[in-house]
Amino acid sequence: MPIINKILVIGAGIAGPAVCYWLRRFGFSPILVERCANLRKGGHAVDIRGVAIDLAKSMGIYKKICNMRTQVELGRYVDAEGNILHEEKGERFGFREGDDIEILRGDLVQILIDAMGDVPCHFNQWVESIKQRDNDVEVQFKDGRTELYDLVIGADGLHSTTRRMVFDKDEYKLTNLGAYFSAFSIPNYLNLNHTDVQFEANQKLISMASDKNPKIAITGFCFRAQNVLNNLRDENEQRRFLRDTFQDFGWETSKILELMSDSNDFYFDSFTQVKMKSWTKGRVALVGDAGYCASPFPGQGSNQALVGAYIFAGELKQAEGNYHRAFNRYNELLQPFVEANQKFGVLVNESFLVRDEVSKEVAEERSNKIMQEIKIVSNMISLPNYE
Ligand SMILES: Cc1cc2nc3c(=O)[nH]c(=O)nc-3n(C[C@H](O)[C@H](O)[C@H](O)COP(=O)(O)OP(=O)(O)OC[C@H]3O[C@@H](n4cnc5c(N)ncnc54)[C@H](O)[C@@H]3O)c2cc1C
Structure with missing residues (x-):
């Protein structure tokens, strides 16, 4: 039987630290590398729900998540002039109930990094090549160093380099759902108090929320667009694209776009799903968005990453x-959960960013449907007990 101990994990987002935590707890020796010089803490809030709550409890981080949770008490829908159309309680606005909990993505990343204890994490490091051999994997890093590992895990997100290096093009499919998402923080100049305000019209949505830190507001942009960027990974192009798409949109958009210039946590991506029949090849496996991104809109990415890591x-x-x-079982057990969440991602994508103005009735009907479905998909797997 092959002896597995030394495991390289690529990417310190949600999936990477979570898989390191469990590998260490189960007696393996993971090593984490992150391309950026520091943890990438940007992004909007993410939800922990369904079976991922059981995992957070079992990891001993649920209380910490509760302590750092967002505290949006009110969700407010406005029109282009800022008139209030209707309001909802914060939890319902975020499709949460019971133990479901919302936390800023960056706070969750930090909690997971802290939880993985003494697992080494090397920043400003990435992999140049991966060579699979019979008994190990030879990895060459950007500084020219070569190391041997028993296994390599790509937890490097939607645009995974590991996926590109190891899997053939016909072994994965990237499905662009025709929409984009952006988030960044700005000063809370509207003095929002534990409130999330949202304006949606003409296939675009902009939101601004402030809760625990009264000085900061986090903005979110979602929109459908046909004109694809020349280079989706170029931040200057992304910012320009956002400005062009949202100019004259109404409500506070102009001011928010003006403040975007000073934001240092700008995040932008397309709504893309990663579809694969197998997330493993030889001694390499993909965990999280790298293998099964469902797109940010349903907010299930962190749950999938936590479940997949476990x-x-x-x-x-x-x-x-x-x-x-182990790889066969991983593929087999996770596939129905991922399929359900990706199907849900398509449903959410179709339910939002509609052409017509969203009336109170339409918003309520949509919330009911999404709450019903999200409860099903986030519990769509029975977690084995490995202890
Ligand atoms: C900055 C940021 C902001 C986000 N904001 C949101 C949000 O607001 N809402 C939402 O629903 N989802 C957001 N996401 C995506 C969300 O985190 C994922 O859908 C989900 O949590 C699954 O996490 P993941 O660990 O698989 O991927 P990610 O969270 O994307 O983490 C991947 C990590 O791998 C690192 N990485 C990438 N390439 C390499 C490489 N070659 N070598 C080493 N490291 C590499 C990245 O820097 C990143 O730290 C964001 C992701 C990022 C990176």
Whole structure:
């Protein structure tokens, strides 16, 4: 039976630190590398719900998440002039109920990094090449160093380099859902108090929320667009694209776009789903968005990453290091959960960014449907007990 111990994990987002936590707990020796010089803490809030709550509890981080949770008490829908159309309680506005909890993505990343304890994490580091051999994987890093690992895990997000390096083009499909998402923080110049304000019209949505830190507001932009950027990864183009798309949109948009110039946590991406029949190849596996991104809109990315990380590490423990068996089980167990969440991603994508103005009735009907579905998909898997 192959002995597995030294495991390289690429990407310190949600999936990377989570898989390191479980691997370490189950007796393996993971090493984490992150391309950026620091943790990438940008982004909007993400939700922990369904079986991911059980995982957070079992990791001992649920209380911490509760302590750092967002505290949006009110969701407000406005029109182009800022008139209030209707309001909802914060939890319902975010499709949460019961133990479901919302936290800023950056806070969750920090909690996960803290939870993984003494797992080494090397910043400003990335992989130049991955060569699979019979008994190990030879990895060359950007500084020219070469290391051997028993396994390599790509947890490097939607635009995963690991996926590109290891899998053939016909082994994954990227499905662009025809929409984009952006988030960044600005000063809370509207003095929002635990409130999230949202304006949606003509297939565009802009939101601004402030809760725990009264000085800061986090903005969110979602929109459908046909004109694809020349280079989706170029931040200057992304900012220009956002400005062009939202100019004259109404409400506070002009002021928010003006303040965007000073934001240092700008995040922008397309609504893209990653579809793969298998997330493993040889001694390499993908965890999180790299293998099964469902797109940001349903807010299920962090849950999928947490669940995927647990199952991956747990199956490796269960198989006593027989990675062939563990990889097969990982693919098999996770596939229905991922399929349900991606289907849900399409439903949410179709429900928002509509052409017509969103009346109170339409918004309520939409919330009811999404709340019903999200509860089902976030519980769509029974977690094995690996302890
Ligand atoms: C800055 C940022 C902001 C986000 N904001 C939101 C949001 O507001 N709402 C939402 O729903 N989702 C957001 N997401 C996506 C969300 O985090 C994921 O959908 C989900 O949590 C799954 O996490 P992940 O760990 O698989 O991927 P990610 O969270 O994307 O993490 C991937 C990590 O890998 C690193 N990385 C990438 N390439 C390499 C490489 N070659 N070598 C080493 N490291 C690499 C990245 O820097 C990043 O830290 C954001 C992601 C990022 C990176």
